[in-house]
Amino acid sequence: MSLLQEVWQAVKAIGTGMATVHKRVYEEAPTEFYPYVKPDLPPVSVQSLALVENEDGSERCIVCLQCERACPAQVITIERHRNPEGKGFLIDRFDIDLVNCMYCAACVEACPVSSIVTIQDFEMSTYDLRTLRADIDFLHEQARNSRQWYSPKFGVEIRTEDGRIEKAPPEMQPGGLAEILKPAEEVDS
Amino acid sequence: MSTMNLEPVPGRTDEMIVNMGPQHPATHGVLRVVLGLEGERITRAVPHIGYLHRNHEKIEEARTYPMVIPYTDRMDYVSGTQNELPFVLAIEDMLGVEVPDRARKIRTMFFELFRLASHLVWMGTAMLDLGAISPFLYTFWDREIILGIVEKTAGARMLPNYYTFGGVRRDVHPDFFKEVADLLDHLERRMVDYEHLVLESPVVHARTIGVGVLSKERAIARGVSGPVLRASGVAYDVRKAFPYDAYPDVEFEIPTSPDGDTYARFWVRFQEMYQSIRILRQLLELTPKTGPFKGKAPARIKPPAGERYRAVENSRGELGVFVISDGTDKPYRVKHRGAAFSNLQIIPDLFIGAKFSDAIAILSSLDPVFGEIDR
């Protein structure tokens, strides 16, 4: 290759590179200005876990231990005793070690009453790992602070302004559920 | 002299022993290579692995079958759901579970989306190793779109835990097909830029052509697979050789290159991305918009006693799993066959005789991911 050709090659390469980079300068940047702008996460996104209470403040969890059995990381610890009046069980202890949790959502899938749910609170960084050994109060607090949560059984649920818990409208639901929620005749037509 | 640590040869003063890694940014994680250097030339090379060992295979013996799936995710963390598939396929075989046609296609779509994501990460980091920063920013930008699509359906970006025995965990998001179609249009435009920045760049040519040549015989003898093998001229692809999921329904080619050098490995990965786009376009047409996404799997997964090996072609090569069941709800043994692990074996072959700066280029062309190598 002659020197002239080599110089032309180099100039051409720099030119193409510059042109390609230049094109991107005017495109909208994909980055978000966190923490000033909060990312808009899809409702199924698994960021943390919470334990939902009913609207009247009673426990939704029936302490069936399904979540404890399903957890691959084995970080859920539940202790229970028989309800002295009435049937079922009462919770003595419900701990999730969120440090070792791998956010796989297997517990959420196993829960028969959608008591344990996934939420979009990802701001869990801490200087002290002990604060992430979530007990039942912490998990309830997480649920109370959430506007929406997801579980495969009930889909996306939202907490309205006046504190009621409702199923989210179909357009907020992820795949599959939207079909179920539509009135039957709409699906048929 | 121990074979693990290079000892200086007595009386030789011209050879210098240098530790590359495990915290070296160009080692893609935690690879440590002990190098004997004679000036710029590498005379000896011993790779050390295990800095990211998390004992996956042993943990999986103590977990029930559904619990193993999220663990497999964490091996090759760049290619997400691709890791789950061999295990899921093996158990489906043992149980005789029927997978609905639509579920197969959705699984394949996710598989190819992650191949694109993984190759984009490779392209960015490989160019970063060669000293170019802009491609890194652009590829991660595009990968961000893919991960966003995955998150909308699967609930997580990198470790989705999405496949399950008999299909997938939940149906795709209603926007999924439209978003994938948009993504493919976008990527096709971007690939033109990447060709300019990577494949056509004279700097890349100078750094990669003729560097780290791996012969066909050597590649086969060392058991490498994936793009590294195909860049040495062997047209072996698990997707064609042992088709799984929806691959028999789609048309695609296996790009190979006879050269076997670093540039050929770059080129093959580029062509694979075009093939992925092609497969995804066909699947967009073929996949029904609604329908079943999960077959009937037993509530308690208890495969009959026996053993099974299943392999898939992930972004790095043949990813296999060998499962032995003893009839209980926990596997007796799970052995993962990682592609990146086998590909790493050729490091001494390629490094010895190369220049030190070429070693970085060779390593990035192998595209190792240490989550999978160390497991």
Ligand code: SF4
């Ligand atoms: S998300 Fe997974 S690891 Fe975490 S508590 Fe639930 S089942 Fe266990």
Ligand code: SF4
């Ligand atoms: S599975 Fe649900 S109901 Fe059962 S113990 Fe866990 S949180 Fe409670």
